[in-house]
Amino acid sequence: MKVGLFIPCYINQLYPKVGIATLELLEKLGVDVDYPIGQTCCGQPLGNSGYEEESKGACKLFIENFKNYDYIVCPSGSCVYHVKKHFDILEQTDDVINVRSNIYELTQFIFQILVKTNVGASFPYKVGIHKSCHGLRGLRLGSCSERMDAPYSIEENLLKEVKGIQLKTLNRVDECCGFGGTFSIFEEAISVKMGKDRIQDHLNSDVEVITGTDQSCLMHLEGLINRNNQPLRVMHIAEILNSTL
Amino acid sequence: MSHAKEAELFNNDEAKVNWHDQALWFVRNKRDKAANTVKGWEALRNLASAIKSNVLSNLDNYLIQFEENAQKNGIHIHWAADAKAHNKIVHDILLKNNAKKVVKSKSMLTEECHLNPYLEARGIEVIDTDLGERIVQLAKEPPSHIVLPAIHKTKEEVDVLFQKHLGTIPSNGDPQYLTNEARKHLRDKFLKADAALTGVNFAVAETGGFVVCTNEGNADMGIHLAKVHIASMGIEKIIPQEKHLGIFLRLLARSATGQPITTYSSHFNKPSLGKEMHIIIVDNGRTEQLGREHFRSSLNCIRCGACMNTCPIYRRSGGHSYKATIPGPIGSILSPGMDLKKHSSLPFASTLCGSCSDVCPVKINIHEQLYQWRQIITKDIKQPTVKATTLKMAGRVLANSKLYGFLGKSARFMLKHLPKFIINSKLNTWGKARDLPKVEHDNFEDWYKKRKS
Amino acid sequence: MSRESILNAIKKNKPELEILPEIDLEVFHEDIDLIETFISNVNFVGGSTVQLDNLENLDEEIIKRYPNAKHIVSCSNKSQLATISISKETEPHSLESIDLAIIAAQFGIAENGAVWISENDFIVRVLPFITNDLVLILSKKDICLHMHEAYNIISKRDKTFGLFLSGPSKTADIEQCLVIGAQGAVSLTVFLI
Numbered sequence: 031m032k033v034g035l036f037i038p039c040y041i042n043q044l045y046p047k048v049g050i051a052t053l054e055l056l057e058k059l060g061v062d063v064d065y066p067i068g069q070t071c072c073g074q075p076l077g078n079s080g081y082e083e084e085s086k087g088a089c090k091l092f093i094e095n096f097k098n099y100d101y102i103v104c105p106s107g108s109c110v111y112h113v114k115k116h117f118d119i120l121e122q123t124d125d126v127i128n129v130r131s132n133i134y135e136l137t138q139f140i141f142q143i144l145v146k147t148n149v150g151a152s153f154p155y156k157v158g159i160h161k162s163c164h165g166l167r168g169l170r171l172g173s174c175s176e177r178m179d180a181p182y183s184i185e186e187n188l189l190k191e192v193k194g195i196q197l198k199t200l201n202r203v204d205e206c207c208g209f210g211g212t213f214s215i216f217e218e219a220i221s222v223k224m225g226k227d228r229i230q231d232h233l234n235s236d237v238e239v240i241t242g243t244d245q246s247c248l249m250h251l252e253g254l255i256n257r258n259n260q261p262l263r264v265m266h267i268a269e270i271l272n273s274t275l
Numbered sequence: 276m277s278h279a280k281e282a283e284l285f286n287n288d289e290a291k292v293n294w295h296d297q298a299l300w301f302v303r304n305k306r307d308k309a310a311n312t313v314k315g316w317e318a319l320r321n322l323a324s325a326i327k328s329n330v331l332s333n334l335d336n337y338l339i340q341f342e343e344n345a346q347k348n349g350i351h352i353h354w355a356a357d358a359k360a361h362n363k364i365v366h367d368i369l370l371k372n373n374a375k376k377v378v379k380s381k382s383m384l385t386e387e388c389h390l391n392p393y394l395e396a397r398g399i400e401v402i403d404t405d406l407g408e409r410i411v412q413l414a415k416e417p418p419s420h421i422v423l424p425a426i427h428k429t430k431e432e433v434d435v436l437f438q439k440h441l442g443t444i445p446s447n448g449d450p451q452y453l454t455n456e457a458r459k460h461l462r463d464k465f466l467k468a469d470a471a472l473t474g475v476n477f478a479v480a481e482t483g484g485f486v487v488c489t490n491e492g493n494a495d496m497g498i499h500l501a502k503v504h505i506a507s508m509g510i511e512k513i514i515p516q517e518k519h520l521g522i523f524l525r526l527l528a529r530s531a532t533g534q535p536i537t538t539y540s541s542h543f544n545k546p547s548l549g550k551e552m553h554i555i556i557v558d559n560g561r562t563e564q565l566g567r568e569h570f571r572s573s574l575n576c577i578r579c580g581a582c583m584n585t586c587p588i589y590r591r592s593g594g595h596s597y598k599a600t601i602p603g604p605i606g607s608i609l610s611p612g613m614d615l616k617k618h619s620s621l622p623f624a625s626t627l628c629g630s631c632s633d634v635c636p637v638k639i640n641i642h643e644q645l646y647q648w649r650q651i652i653t654k655d656i657k658q659p660t661v662k663a664t665t666l667k668m669a670g671r672v673l674a675n676s677k678l679y680g681f682l683g684k685s686a687r688f689m690l691k692h693l694p695k696f697i698i699n700s701k702l703n704t705w706g707k708a709r710d711l712p713k714v715e716h717d718n719f720e721d722w723y724k725k726r727k728s
Numbered sequence: 729m730s731r732e733s734i735l736n737a738i739k740k741n742k743p744e745l746e747i748l749p750e751i752d753l754e755v756f757h758e759d760i761d762l763i764e765t766f767i768s769n770v771n772f773v774g775g776s777t778v779q780l781d782n783l784e785n786l787d788e789e790i791i792k793r794y795p796n797a798k799h800i801v802s803c804s805n806k807s808q809l810a811t812i813s814i815s816k817e818t819e820p821h822s823l824e825s826i827d828l829a830i831i832a833a834q835f836g837i838a839e840n841g842a843v844w845i846s847e848n849d850f851i852v853r854v855l856p857f858i859t860n861d862l863v864l865i866l867s868k869k870d871i872c873l874h875m876h877e878a879y880n881i882i883s884k885r886d887k888t889f890g891l892f893l894s895g896p897s898k899t900a901d902i903e904q905c906l907v908i909g910a911q912g913a914v915s916l917t918v919f920l921i
Contacts, residue, residue, distance in 0.1 A: 039673070042719040043683050044712045049719035065723050068676040076673075078627060080649035080658075081666045087674025116646075167629035167642075176307065176585060176633045178316040202300070206587045210626025215704045216662070217624060219283040222708040223292060223591050224626075253709030298904050313839075315755040325749035332746045335738040348887075354731035406910060407901035423901065430903040450905035461911060466821055482887060492857045492897040492912025499854035500820050510734065515748060517883065521875040522751070524892070525839075535769055535840030536875075536894050539857070539912065544887035547853055548816070558734045566741030 033063045034099030036092075036133070038106045038245070039071040045245050051272040052105040052136055058272070059144055063103075066095040074112040078211045082119055089120055097125040101143065102133040105268045107165020107243045110135045115168065135165055135243055136268055141184045147191050153273045154194025158237030159185055160228065160251065161204040162244035171243065174204050185243065188271060195270075198235045205231075209250035225254045232262060239263045241270050277620035281596035282588075296590040298426060303584040305533025306634065312535075313525065322522050324638035327575035330513055331565060337480040337513045338556065344483025348545045351553040358388035361557050365390060365472065365505055366397060368553055372503050374399070374469035378461075380487070380494035381405040382474030383421050383578060384507045384557060387600045390472075401472075402464045404493035406457055413440045419594030421601055422531045422580035427593050461493065471497030475508035475554070476577070477523055481516045484544035485554065488527065488537040495541055504546065505553045510561050511574040523577060526636035530579040560613045569647040573608045575637035582631035582641060588624055597621060604631035608644040611652065619656040622648035680720075687714050753876055762838040762871045763920070769841030773895030774908045775916035779868075783921060790830065790863055793917060797828035797861065803850050804832035806865050806921075820854040829859035829913075835870040836918070837878050837892070843918070844882055846890030853889055862896070862913040868920050 033056065037049040056063045072092055073085030092113070096102045104110050113133050120126050140146050161183075165171045172183030189197055208214070208224025215221075229251055232240050238261075242248055245266050252264040286292055310316045330337060342352045355361035361384075369377065377394065379385065379401055391401045391412075403412045407424035411417065413436050418424030425433070430448025437443040437453055441460050446452045473494045478485040485506060487494045498504045514523065528534045546552035565571055583589045583603035594602035599610040599618055607621035622645045631641040653663070672678050705711065717725070767777045778789055787809050791797075801823070802810035807830045814823070831850050833843035843864055850856055872878055882890070897912030908914065 037719050039683070043687050044714065046717065046719035046722055050722060067720060067724070070676055070679040071673040073673065076666055076670050078646065078649070079662070079666050080653035081670060082650050084667050084670030085673070087670060091674055091676065163626065163628035167633060174633060176630055178310050206626050206628035206630070208587065208626060212662070213623070213626050217279045217282060217588070218704050218707060219286040220588055220591050223286055224587050249712055250709065253705070253711065256710040257708060301904060314758050318755045322749055322751060325746070328746040329748045332743050334742055335735045338735065338738070354729070354734055356730040356733050360730055404911065406899045410901065425901055426904070430905065433902050448903070450902040450907050453902055454899060454907040454910060458909070458911060466824060484887060490897065491899050491910035493910070495857045496854070496911050499857065510738070518876070518879045521879045525875050532900070534773065536842050536892060538773070538893065538895050538897055540892040542890050544889065547889070556734070558737070562734060562737035562741055565738060571743065
C-alpha cells in the first residue's frame with residue numbers, strides 16, 4: 031500500500047511540526063508514505079468563500095499530485111471533507127473518483143484502514159478534545175451531540191490508548207470554535223467570542239492541552255490563548271499520537 | 276448594515292451575549308433530552324424529510340385536493356400570489372364583516388407580509404396574542420426568533436414595558452405576575468375581537484383540514500370567540516394525509532422547545548355553525564424557491580427554530596442582526612432567494628459547522644445550502660474589493676506549484692520578520708484579538724526535502 | 729388570477745415525482761407501561777393525575793381539589809357537579825366566568841401525556857380554553873402508545889373540530905421562565921379511572 035501524504039498549505043508553511051508528526055507516526059505504523067512535492071492546496075478556503083470556480087485550478091493540481099496513490103492521508107478533517115464533498119465541481123474522471131474515495135483524515139485512516147487504536151504513544155497530561163466540525167459532522171469521525179446515534183468517536187478511541195493521558199469532558203462537547211476560514215476575518219467579533227467561549231470551557235474542565243484533528247481550529251484557539259496569556263497548550267492530535275516519553 | 280456589523284455591535288455587551296447564548300443553549304439542551312426519549316428519532320426525521328420531498332414534487336395536485344376538500348366542509352379558500360395580494364384579501368374579508376378589532380396568533384407568514392402595519396394604516400386594531408409577540412409588539416420591534424419572539428428581552432425590560440402599556444406595578448420582572456397581567460389584558464382583547472387571524476402549522480390535503488399548535492391557547496381563544504377566522508398559510512405547509520401528522524407532531528415541539536407536544540394541537544375541519552373560516556394560500560416567492568434545485572428543500576421547513584437554538588452564531592449575535600423576517604440558519608437560505616442583494620451577507624454569517632442540518636427535523640441540508648448561496652452571491656453581488664481580489668489571486672497561485680512555493684516562502688518571511696506592532700495593528704483583522712502563529716525553522720516541504728537527501 | 733399563476737408556477741418548477749415513503753411502525757414500538765408513562769408525561773407538562781378505582785368518589789375527589797369552583801360545567805355524565813349547563817346554542821362569551829370544566833376524554837397518549845377531545849365532547853368550542861381550570865376523565869384502558877396509534881384511532885371520526893390537549897396552558901416567553909397558566913386553563917387534572 032502506497033500512501034500519499036497531503037499536508038494542508040497552512041500546516042506546510044506555519045505548523046510544519048504537525049506535518050512532521052504525521053509523517054513520523056505513519057512510518058512508525060509501518061506505512062510506506064510519500065509526500066508529493068508540488069502539492070499546494072485543496073481549494074477549501076476559496077470554495078468556502080464562494081469562489082469555487084476560481085479554485086478549480088488548485089483542485090486539478092491536487093488530483094495530478096495524488097492520483098497514483100492507494101490512499102491519501104491528511105492531518106485535517108476539513109481538507110479531506112472538502113475533497114470528498116466539493117470536488118464534484120471537477121469532471122468526474124477515474125482519477126478524480128479514486129482520489130475522492132481513497133482520501134482519509136489521519137485518525138480515520140489509522141482506525142478504519144490500519145485498524146489500530148494503540149499507536150504506542152505516551153502523553154501524561156490532561157487533554158481536552160476539540161471536535162472540529164468538518165471532521166465530526168462532515169466526515170462523521172464521531173457521533174455528535176445533536177443526533178440520536180449510538181455514541182462513538184475515532185479520536186477518543188485512539189487517545190484513550192495513549193499512556194498516561196487523562197481525557198477531560200467538556201460542558202459543550204462539540205460546539206464550533208468559530209474559525210470558519212475567512213469567517214474569522216469577516217465576522218471577527220463572533221469568531222473571537224466563539225473561540226473565547228471554547229477556551230473557557232476547556233479551562234473550566236481542568237484541561238492542560240487542547241487537541242483536535244484540524245490545525246485551523248487549533249491555530250485560532252492558540253492565537254487567543256497566547257494573546258490572553260492563558261494557561262493552556264494547543265497540540266494537533268498527530269503530535270500527541272506521535273509522542274513518546 | 277451587514278450581519279457582521281450588526282453582530283459586532285451586539286458583541287459590545289459581552290454580558291448580554293453570554294446571557295442570550297446561554298438562554299438558547301438551554302433550549303437546545305431541552306431539545307436533545309426530548310429527542311433522546313423517542314425510540315426511532317432519526318427514523319422520524321428520515322420519514323418527515325421524505326414526505327416533504329414527495330409534497331414538493333406533487334405540490335400543485337395536493338393544493339388542489341386540499342382546496343376541494345376544504346371547500347366541501349364550508350371553508351373559504353383564497354390564493355395570494357404575493358404579500359400585497361395576501362394583505363388585501365385579509366382586509367377585504369375584515370371589511371365585509373365590519374371587523375375593526377382583530378386578534379392574531381403567531382404567524383411568521385403574516386410577519387413576512389407586513390400585515391400589521393397594512394391593517395393598522397386602514398384603521399384596524401391588530402393585537403398579537405402570543406405573549407412573546409405581544410411583548411415585541413408593545414416594544415415596536417420585530418420578533419428576534421420564530422418560536423421565542425422575545426428571547427432577546429430580559430424580564431426587567433418586560434417589566435418596564437408592561438408598566439408603561441399595561442399599567443402593571445413594578446415587580447422586578449416577576450414572570451408569574453407579568454404573565455397573569457398579560458392574561459387579563461389579552462382576555463379582554465379576545466372577548467372584544469371581531470376576527471381572529473392565525474397561521475397554519477400543517478394543512479392536510481386528504482381532509483381539507485389544518486392544524487394550529489400553541490402552548491398558550493391564544494389561537495383557540497381568538498378563533499372560538501370571534502365571528503371570523505382567517506388562517507394564512509404558505510403553499511409548502513401542505514402534507515398529504517392526516518396520519519402524517521403523527522410524524523410531524525412528534526418532531527415539532529420536541530425540536531422547538533423540548534416538550535413532547537404543544538399544549539394545544541387544534542385540528543380544524545369545519546367552521547363553527549354560523550361562523551366563517553377562511554384560508555389564504557400564499558406564494559410570495561415560494562414557487563421560485565421550488566424551482567431552485569439546490570435550495571428547494573428549504574421549503575421543508577416546519578418553523579421549529581431548532582436551527583437557531585443550535586447555531587453558535589445566532590446565539591451570539593441575536594435574531595435582529597440578520598435583518599430578515601426569519602433569521603438564523605434557515606433564514607439565511609430562505610431570505611437570499613427573496614432579495615439577494617439585501618441578504619447577501621447572511622450565508623456568510625456561518626462557519627458551516629453543520630449543527631443546524633443535524634437538528635433539523637425535516638433534514639434540510641442547511642449548511643450545504645449556505646455554501647451554495649455563497650457561490651451565487653460572489654458572482655451576482657459586488658464583493659469587497661480586498662476579499663474578491665485576494666481570493667481570486669489565491670486561486671491562481673494555488674494552481675501553480677512554483678508560484679505557490681515562492682509566495683509561501685515570502686509570507687513566512689514576512690510573518691517572521693515584520694515587527695509585531697504592524698502585524699497586530701488594526702489593518703490586520705486577525706491580529707485584533709489573536710496572536711499570529713510563530714514561524715520557526717523550515718516549512719514542511721523543505722524539511723522533507725532535506726530528510727530525503 | 730393568483731390561483732392559476734401559482735399552480736402554473738408550481739407545475740413549471742416542481743421536481744421529478746418522489747414517492748411517499750412507507751411507514752413501518754415497528755421502528756417506534758416499545759413495550760412500556762402505558763399508564764405509568766402517561767402519568768409521568770402529564771406531570772412533565774405541568775398537569776396532575778389522580779388514580780381512582782371507580783367512578784364512585786369522582787365528584788368528591790374533584791371538589792377536594794377545586795373547593796372554590798362556583799361556576800362548573802360538566803360535559804360528562806360521569807360527574808354531577810355542573811352548576812351551569814351548556815348547549816350548542818350557548819354564546820361562547822358567556823363562558824368567561826367558568827371556573828371549572830369537566831370533560832371526558834376519548835383516549836390518552838402515553839408518549840406525551842396528551843388526550844384527544846373533540847367538539848362532541850365539550851359542545852362549545854371555546855370551553856376547554858376559556859375555563860379557568862380543567863378536569864379530564866379518562867379510562868386507564870384507553871391509553872395508547874404514540875401519535876401514530878392516536879391518528880389511527882381518530883381516523884374515522886366525524887371531522888369538525890378536535891384537539892390533542894397536553895397539560896395546562898403555559899409560556900416561557902419571559903426569559904425562558906416557565907409560567908403555568910397563560911391564556912388557557914391554568915391547571916389540568918386528569919382523573920384516571
